[in-house]
Amino acid sequence: MAFIVNDNERQxxxxxxxxxxxxVTAAHVGVTAASIVTLTGxxxxxxxxxSSEAAALRVKGVEAVADNIEVHLAFDAQCNDDNIAAAIINRLAWDVSVPPDAVGVYVENGWITLSGSVNRYFQREAAVRTFGGL
Known part of the structure; x- marks a missing residue:
């Protein structure tokens, strides 16, 4: 891969x-590049x-990403906080990488906060990955 020398090449x-x-549906994501790459859409x-942010960070020469992408969930995919919390607890229970009762779940206005402690980094990553598809 050639070295990226200007913002147009980075974009x-x-x-x-x-x-x-x-x-990633590329048609839904706009990209601008200056000293950092900005994602919109x-x-x-x-x-x-x-995935959009991770793909942008994989590009050689991209040092930072400002992620201004909005998530527009389908009407039938929208859930209240109780449903979100229950889904996460259920997924954590099925994930053998996460010790039982090691992770607490708090959901407010759709924002998810995990708390607790685990012994290994892979357990932490498994807990975070558990709710990635919600």
Missing amino acids: QAVVSEFAWEPS HVASFAEKH
């Missing part, structure tokens, strides 16, 4: 990276928002 490289990322899930 085009990020757009090209989206073409190779199946979890809307996507259908938080997982797609995260």
Whole structure:
């Protein structure tokens, strides 16, 4: 890969990276590049928002990403805080990487906060990954 020397090349490289990322609908994400890459637009899930940021950070020469992408959930995918908390607790219970009762779940206005402690880093990552698709 050639070294990226200007903002236009950096922008085009990020757009090209989206073409190779199946979890991102590139038509919904705008990219501008100056000293940092700014992502705008809307996507259908938080997982797609995260994938967009990760794809942009994979591009050589991108040092920082400002993620201004909005998540527009489908009407039938919207849940109240009780349903979100119950889904996370259920997923944590099924994940053998996360010790039982090690992670607490707090949900307010759709924002999820996990608390507690685990013995290993992979357990922490498994707990965070548990709610990535909600």
